[in-house]
Amino acid sequence: MPSLMRFLTLVAIVGAVGFGAIYALATFVSPRTREMTVTIPAARLKGAPPEAAATVHPKTAGAEAAAESATSTR
Structure with a gap:
């Protein structure tokens, strides 16, 4: 049982770090707008x-x- 709890804790931590990275990118990074021409x-x-x-x-x-x-x- 302790190995299962360690695994679930590790998965939760990795998920939280991933979510935090995505949230930070969405919040703090703004895209550059530019004009586009297609022939x-x-x-x-x-x-x-x-x-x-x-x-x-x-x-x-x-x-x-x-x-x-x-x-x-x-």
Whole structure:
């Protein structure tokens, strides 16, 4: 039983130190704010053609099969 109590005490102390470190970081450290710029390729702004969009990103389970049958009947 004494070894169990020592183990639980050690776990509690380690947990308290960890909690204290996280609390201190959250309280005393403030993040630096800065402006951010992200370049978006022009191809992503245009969007994909409807046929390609149906096969790449199907909205429903049958959209891919419907797109394949539509291209085969044309």
